[in-house]
Amino acid sequence: MSKKILVIEDEKNLARFVSLELQHEGYQVTVISNGRTGLDVALDKDFDLVLLDLLLPEMDGFEITRRLQAEKTTYVMMMTARDSVMDIVAGLDRGADDYIIKPFAIEELLARVRAIFRRQDIESSKKPSSTMGDYQNLKLNSQNRSVVREGEEISLTKREFDLLSALVTNVNHVLTREDLLASVWKYDDSVETNVVDVYIRYLRGKIDVPGRESYIQTVRGMGYVVREH
Structure with a gap:
């Protein structure tokens, strides 16, 4: 159909x-x-x-x-x-x-x-499992696309959760904007867009704690990464 x-x-x-x-x-x-x-x-x-x-x-x-x-x-x-x-x-x-x-x-x-x-x-x-795993003090839940940090639930949009999941499942591996466009947006065409940067900015605004280092690190000239601590 x-x-x-x-x-x-x-x-x-x-x-x-x-x-x-x-x-x-x-x-x-x-x-x-x-x-x-x-x-x-x-x-x-x-x-x-x-x-x-x-x-x-x-x-x-x-x-x-x-x-x-x-x-x-x-x-x-x-x-x-x-x-x-x-x-x-x-x-x-x-x-x-x-x-x-x-x-x-x-x-x-x-x-x-x-x-x-x-x-x-x-x-x-895909039939989602109830959880995807942990990263530092974040617990990801794939059923409702939410994140829990120290008992506090953080509600994310579909795309925000998918973006965070892609980063968390590739800890210590730098993902380029092209990598993220392919894995999260499924773009296999050559599309000029800054949507990745916009979503990273907004995701940080939801999950980061003011005064603390961001969970998502920018690697200049390359892309983004989450690292083990």
């Missing part, structure tokens, strides 16, 4: 272009141009992915993502012309799984969509 995609975008020409390209790839596409209506449709029906503009009539993409992820686990990719780190982090904070900056090449959008669906297929084929 083909994947179902909801496009919430008020730029009619862009929405039509994206819809036609996605349909050409075999996806079932629904297009909505209003933010509030888009949220209602996303909550009422089951979609495999929501492609979401940020600046929409009646309700912006940030609020749509927050409300949608509070009730469902639908994957969300934001389409935005706002490329500041704070805007990107705000979207990730509300539960977005990926973002793409306008104007974008349709080939990049399709590559990101394929990567998300590969990730979904891999996740659905």
Whole structure:
């Protein structure tokens, strides 16, 4: 069965272009141009992915993502012309799984969509165990994608947990951005993106203790690593 995609975008020409390209790839596409209506449709029906503009009539993409992820686990990719780190982090904070900056090449959008669906297929084929293991004073739980530190539970998004898991299962091994894009995002296409750096920054904000060394170390010119202590 083909994947179902909801496009919430008020730029009619862009929405039509994206819809036609996605349909050409075999996806079932629904297009909505209003933010509030888009949220209602996303909550009422089951979609495999929501492609979401940020600046929409009646309700912006940030609020749509927050409300949608509070009730469902639908994957969300934001389409935005706002490329500041704070805007990107705000979207990730509300539960977005990926973002793409306008104007974008349709080939990049399709590559990101394929990567998300590969990730979904891999996740659905795996039966998670209750725990993944420990790293220092962090205990990882793969069922609810959470981390417990000294009795305090830290709730992570799907992507944040997968990123931390990739690092923890490769202790003392430096993972490049390309390694992480391949293992966490399943990108096997050449995609220019700083999404890894954004997620690392946000993950540190959740798991690190102020005043203490970060669990995740940056290796300049190479990538990221977690080390045994």
